[in-house]
Amino acid sequence: MPPRGESRGRGVGGSARGAPARGSAIPARGGRGGGTTRVAHQAIPSSHITTVGVARPGYGTGGRPLPIFVNSFATTIPEGIIHHYDVIAPSEKVLPARLNMELMKALQHDVAPQIFTPRGVYDGRKNLFAARELPFENTTEARFDVSLSGGGADAGGRGPKVYKIRLTKVAEINPEVLKRFIAGDQSHDNAVLTAITALNVVIRMEPTMKYPFNVRSFFTDRETKDIGSGLQLWRGYFQSVRPASGRMLINIDISTGTMYKAGPLLHLCLEFLNQRDPNALSTKRGLPDRERLRLQRFISGIRILTTHAGADGTIKQSPRVVKKLSSAGARALSFTMREGGSMSVAEYFRQTQNRALKYPDNICVEVGSGALIPLELCTVPPGQIMRKQVPPEKTKDVLDFATKRPKDRLSSIVDGLSVLSYGQSEYVRQFGMYVDSSGPLKVQARVLKPPTLRYGVGSKQPTIVPSNGSWNMVDKRFFRPAEVTGWCVVVYEGQQRFDERAANDMIAGLTASFRDVGIRFPANYTPLVKWENGQGKIDDQLRAVGGEVVRRHGKPPNLIVVILPEGGSDIYTAVKHFGDITIGVATQCMKSSKCFRAKPQYYANxxxxxxxxxxxxxxxxDPASVSVLTDPSNPTIVMGADVIHPAPGSDGRPSFTALVANVDSDTAKYIACSRVQTSRQEMIEDLEGMSAHALGKYMGYRQAVEKKAAHVAAPKRIIFYRDGVSEGQFKQVLEQGACAVHKIDAKVTIIVVGKRHHVRFFPQSERDGDRSGNCPAGTVVDCDVAHPTEFDFYLQSHGGLLGTSRPAHYSILYDENNFSADALQNLSFALFHVYARSTRSVSIPAPVYYADIVCSRAKNHYDPKGALDFSDSATQLDGSQAEHTLEAFRVNFKGLNDKQANLMYFS
Structure with missing residues (x-):
């Protein structure tokens, strides 16, 4: 039986392709971990197994070898049967995982230790695993009453709450399935999924009992950073058991937890609002309602401790959860007494608790039970994770804390083994697991050769081979330069900060760059420059400037350059809405601080x-270096798709989808379309319509611009990259939907690009790394840490800048084109180099990168003067309100202007 609470992947593909004969057995490994770099396990999955995606056809061989470390550690598989129990608290709603863990600890240590010897491991939700069958009276089910000690009686004299817990045996797991699975002899089924889940719960049990945790990471206060606003950062450790070729691995990485600062709740609130006066939290003394609600969003859900006198005269501490903030102070708030009459909150605490408030005008917190408690009587316990979005102004602090150079990151990971203490964990030992802590895994990676890039006529260097993912534009002209037929400049920065001289310097720098790269523009053309007020109506201002250009030069501009002030994001959105949606003209925004006395490199970008x-x-x-993409006998369209979701807690906000595809034979020129859809839905609702649109644009461009005959303009191959998620309907929608619309018979390959993982590569010696200490661009691994049976690989495609680079993970879900591992790895690597906005290879294929940008710019499709709210703050709405708001987003979403539909407006 599969574990509840664990996600189960959906996929396409099903049966394994006819696989070559199995490779040799796993080479023996001398010693533990460290040793010499391991020869890749080259076994091919047995032909009888089924896979979620495509069964691995073979391994790549291209590129030069590179010995690397991977942040994974080998672990053994238990020998004995694992017993799986379902955990249910029938009378309870869903409880927080932290509380569930405390209840399970009390059950095993205090309530029934004779049954739980040795103790089982629990995931905080529905699954408990035991190394031996639990001795229940009726063998399969037992019920227990559990209360948490230490709380004592509450303020009303009631005893501690009793929780009723029922355990039911649901399955026995034979770990032998994992041994067969990693050897390529077992299908990826529920038995394998449940066994992997069990091992994950085993290794997480010890740290979860000791430290604050968040799904797969836990955090300690060994390394912290105060970032203000009532927040602290704690260093954490991520761990996950993963199957790999020939063995099980534990992937370990460092992570960052954002914590509420421990101490008096009053201090936390003052710091969040950047106030020092303890009376600043009084609406009577001027606390704006807007700030009170902002603070309420910040602390809602936080656990606090309140002190009160017990019935026996002792001081008790009771845990509470903050629900919201009162709108008035403790002295002004009154409530009806049980025995009749009313009393203010401040008077109640003075009379019943003998506690006169220091700040009686300050607002109160309302806790889950409905009680009102003054802020000054509440304490925030340490180690509470803030599970909301980090305030935007703190993002840099979080990145600075999380960013570590590769050498330092690997050192922290190795040091983390002492915190994880697998060897000392009673749970790891009793399940018979041994974790190799002698050193991180050593793997033989390969570094792929980058594609040759071609530039335009007049370039001193017509072709160039990137070096570690980068190159430059010196002495190069664009492959196909565009033409600026007319342009103007609109400045939204104050004229005292960005004066006429600054504007002229910018114009000179930009035109010099245009000239260098081959962009054509009219000679002796002086662009109109206008200073405007960003508080005004942006579209009216831009339309007026365009009209003045027509009066001066006889035709409208095809480029509007806009200079933005700091914090000009609203102006930017309005400019893009005007250019991309309303009128259909290219707009280029630049921050005044960036282009003031900027160097030529800036204008080249x-x-x-x-x-x-x-x-x-x-x-x-160059076609010769990426023949898979540019084969004239197999014209290829590459699509990239993405979905972006609203912030956590934002009800009624939609998700946005995007699909981007090339229209040219060189996979360098792209078009995009985007849609609005049901909130937090990963499946792309209008994938058929969007992909049909892209196919039509591809064939139209090939006929109109590349002058291909109609019968050869259609693609014969579709390579579809999806960001992050596998969807069961991909193949059917593409083949039976979009292709059928255009009567196309194309072979489809579907690849999921994963970025949200914790696998990292580290060069074994400094001489093998780039200047940032990372592995070089093009480092690929498809063995040792890759999937035992599925066709997948990790590819680090970009040169490092700051911190440790993250390779992307590629899983092939469907492949009618029967690509070899080398072919798919090389064509993917080539697509990192055609991202138009930079002269560096990027971290994911260009069409996926573009789709991500198009999604994030979805708000540009709405009238900036409209009433829809795009702020990051969470909004709590009931079901009908959320549905009504979602429909408003659908109705008001405006499509792209036809003039921009064939252009890379999103670059």
Whole structure:
């Protein structure tokens, strides 16, 4: 029986392809961990097994070898049967995992230790696993009454709450399935999933009992950072048991937890609002309602401790959960007494608790039971994770704390083994697991050769081979330069900060860059420059400037350059709505601080964006170096899709989807479309319509621009990259839907690109790394840490800058094109180099990167003067309100202007 609470992947594909004969057995490994770099396990899955996606056809061989470390540690598989129990608290709603863990600890240590010897491991939700069958009277089920000691009686004299827990045996797990699975002899089924879940619960049990935890990470106060606003950062450790080729591994990484600062709740609230006066939390003394609600969103759900006198005269501490904040102070708030009459909150605490408030005008917290408690009587216990979005102004602090150079990160991970203490864990020992702590896994990676890139006529270097993921535009002209037929500049920065001279310097820098890269523009053309007020109506201002350009030059501009002040995001959104949606003209925004006395390199980067927005092509991969993508007998369309969801707690906000695809034979020129859909739904609702639109654009461009005959304009291959999630309907929608619309017979390959994982690569010696200490761009691994049976690989495609680079994980769900491992790895690597906005290879294929950008810019499709709220703050709505709000987002979503539909407006 599969464990409840664990996600189960959906996939396409099903049966394994005819696999070659199995490779040799796993080579013997001398000693533990560390040793010499292991020879890759080259076994191919047995032909009888079924897989979620495509069964591995073989391993890649291209590229130069590179010995690396991976942040994984080998572990043994238990020998004995694992007993699986379902945990149910029938009378309770869903309880927090932290409380569930405390109840299970009390059950095993205090209530029934004779039954739980040795103790079982619990995931905090529905699953408990035991190394031996629990001796229940009726063998399969037992019920227990559990209360948490230490709380004593509550303020009303009632005893501690009793929780009723029922355990039911649901399955026996034979770990032998894992041994067969990692050897390629077992299908990926529920038995395998449940066994992996059990091992994960085993290794997480000890730290989860000791430290604050969050799903798969736990956090300690060994390394902390105060970032203000009532928040602290704690260093944490992520751990996950993963099957790999020939063995089980534990993937360990460092993580970051954002914690509420422990201590008096009053101090926490003052710090969040950046106030020092203890009376600042009084509405009577001027606390704005807006700030009170902002504070309420910040602390709702936080656990606090309140002190009160017990019936025996002793001082007790009771845990409470903050629900909301009162709108008035303790002295002004009154309630009806049980015995009749009313009393203010401040008077109640003075009379019944003998506690006169220091700040009686301050607001109170309302806890889950409905009681009102003054802020000054509440304490925040340590180690509470803030499970809300980090305030935007604190994002840099979090990144600084989380960012570690590769050498330092690996050192922290190895040091973390002492915190994880697998060897000392009673749970790990009793299940018979041994974790190799002698050192991180050593793997033989390969570094792929980058594609050759072609530039345009007049370039001193017509072709270039990137070096560690980067190159430059010196002495190069765009492959196909665009033309600026007319342009103007609108400045939203104050004229005292960005004056006429600054504007002229910017114009000179930009035109010099246009000239260098080949962008054509009219000679002796002086662009109109206008200073405008960002508080005004942006679209009216831009339309007026465009009209003045027509009066001066006889035709409208095809480029509007906009200079933004600091914090000009609202102006940016309005500008993009006007250009992309309303009127259909290219807009290029620049921050005044960036372009003030900017160097030529800055304007060269701006030119990269301008050229593709106007229909040009910056560079293309040389056909000889990426024949899989540019084979004229097999024209190929590459699609990238993504979905972006609203912030946690934001009810009624939609999700946005995007699909991006190339339209040219060189996979360098892309178009995009986006939609609004049901909130937090991963499946793309209109995938058929969006992909049909992309196919139509591809064939139209090939006929109109590349002059291909209609019968050869259609693609023969579709390579579809989806960001992060596998969907069961991909193949059917693409083949039976979008292709059928255009009468296309194309072979489909579907690849899921995963970024949310914790596998990291580290060079074994400094000489093998790049300047940042990371593995070089093009480092690929498809053995040792890859899936035992599925066709997948990890590829680190970009050169490092700050911190430790993250490789992307590629899982092939469906492959009618029967690509070899080398072919898919090389074509994916090539697509990292055609991202138009930079002269560096990027971390994921360009069409997926573009789809991510298009999703994040979905709010540009709404009238900036409209009433829809896009703020990051969470909104709590009931079901009908949320549905009504969602429908308003659907109705008001405006499509792209036809003039922009064939252009890379999103660059």
């Amino acid at each position: 701006v030119s990269l964006k301008v050229n593709v927005k106007l229909g040009g092509i910056n560079t293309v991969p």
